[in-house]
Amino acid sequence: MTHNPPSIDDILASPTATAMPPAAPPDGVVLRDRFQAYANMFKVFAIKPGERVAFLTDPRLDRRVVEAISGIARANGASVREFMWPSTRITEIPEVTRPLLAESEFVVSTWFASTVCPFANKLRKETGQRWVKITYFRDLDLLDTPQARFPVDLVGEIVRATARAYPRDTGFDMRFTDPRGTDLTIAFTPEMTAALLGISRWRGLNTATEPGCYVHYLPTHGPNLYGRTAHGRDPKAFAKMEGVVFPQWAVGFPKPFTDEIAVEFKDDFVTSVHGNSLDAEAMREYLIGGRLQELGCGHNPKAPRYQVYPAGPNSPGALHFGINALKESAYLRRAIPDWEEPHIHMDLVTFDSTVKLGNTTLIDNGFLMSLRDEKVIGEAARYGDPVDLLEAYAI
Known part of the structure; x- marks a missing residue:
């Protein structure tokens, strides 16, 4: 009798057919991973004995987050006070909150005002x-x-390596391109x-240890x-900037864009939005005249690659162009009424940009x-396999 060799369908039909390890890790590995995350958390929340910790929160924040950080504070002999605002979207620290802040050494905040409010700065x-x-x-x-x-110190080393790519003591063009036609020069x-590069975050500081620090x-x-820090936050200063960005996606839109949208910039400001889709119209309704506030890039290789909400992707090389408009977006108020950022904001997203600093390729x-x-590779080797840590993106 002739033996019939197995077909692909036969193999796939087998309940034991697999060439990969189990998807769920053993309980012991789960426990190990959790304590590794705890260790990172304790490094970041470097609260000192006797300090006064102020929480600036909102009703939608998971209360367990507040209690967890409060536990770190109590373990270090620090006191905790909390001020809750109805929304994270405020852009100025309310007057009623300012005495609380002025008496605090350490602040934990969900508010958008944390970075844009002059009082906080x-x-x-x-x-x-x-x-x-x-x-x-959250x-x-x-x-x-x-x-x-993911090791917090390794994030810092990646940031420092990115900083080293910037030419010093000379002018240069930062240029963004992609297959859709983006061509923007700063x-x-x-x-x-x-x-x-003068702020602490560009030195790779991701723990709240240095006076005056601001970390995520x-x-x-x-x-x-x-971003605005390139001008010392001078509201009158701007960069010589010109070109167009074709975003692949943006916060508040359910799916990546299938029809082309082109956003033109001139000297930090949006001058026009091109496109015939409803998505393009939603942007055009409020973005023209808006200002580019930040051009963000993720630096944690294990951040989900395509997670755009709430403030753009944080995977290395994925970019978000953060714009503050002159008025609120009616579309965003309908689509994401409880967004953590103000409805004047917009994060345009690209996953495939090439960025050059003069002749140096920063992102390919x-x-x-x-x-x-x-x-970076040497630092990664202290924690495990550098290829796995640095190039196995979380999807």
Whole structure:
């Protein structure tokens, strides 16, 4: 009798057919991973004995997050006070809150005002107040994610490698291109570069240890490739910028764009929005005249690659162009009424940009080149397999 060899269908029909390890890790590994995330968390929330910790929160924040951080504070002999506002979207610290803040050494905040409000910036600069923004830690269960346990010090090394790619003491063009036709150029002066890289986050500081620091937790949102800090937050200063961006997606839109949308910039400002789709019309309705506030790039390789909500992707090489418009978007108020950011904001997203700093390639088709920096690879080897840690993106 002739034996019939198995077909692909026969193999696939087998209940034991597999060439991959089990998807669910053993309980012991889950426990190990959780404690690794805890260790990162304790590093970031470096609360000192006797300090006064202020929470600036909102009703939609997971209460377990507040209690967890409060536990760290209590373990270090610090006191905790909380001020809850109805929404995270406020852009100015309310007057009623300012005395509480002025008496605090450590601040944990969900508010958009954390970075844009002059009062908050003044407290950090003049008193050394330390801030942790928890936009990316609104749910305690995030401690069980790969990005939570990714070594916080390794994120810092990736950031420092990115900083080393910037030319110093000379002007250069930062140019963005992609297969859809994006072509945007920002002319950097030596003074802009020095100001941009002069903040603690560009030194790879992701723990709230230095006076005046402002860090994110979870540590995924890297420092901005370009933003208002390049001008010392001078509201009258702007960059020589010209070109067009064809975003692939944006916060508040359910699916990536299938019809082309082109957003034109001139000297920091949006001058026009091209496209015939309803999505393009929603942007055109409020973005023209808006200003590019931040050009963000993720620096945590385990941050989900295509997670755009709430403030753009945090995977290395994925970009978000953060714009503040002159008025609120009616579309966003309908689509995401409880968004954590104000409805004047918009994060345009690309996953496949190539970014050059003069003749240096910073990002190649969406891949952040600093992930292959020798110092980064050496640091990654302390924690595991560098290829797995740095290039096995979380999808």
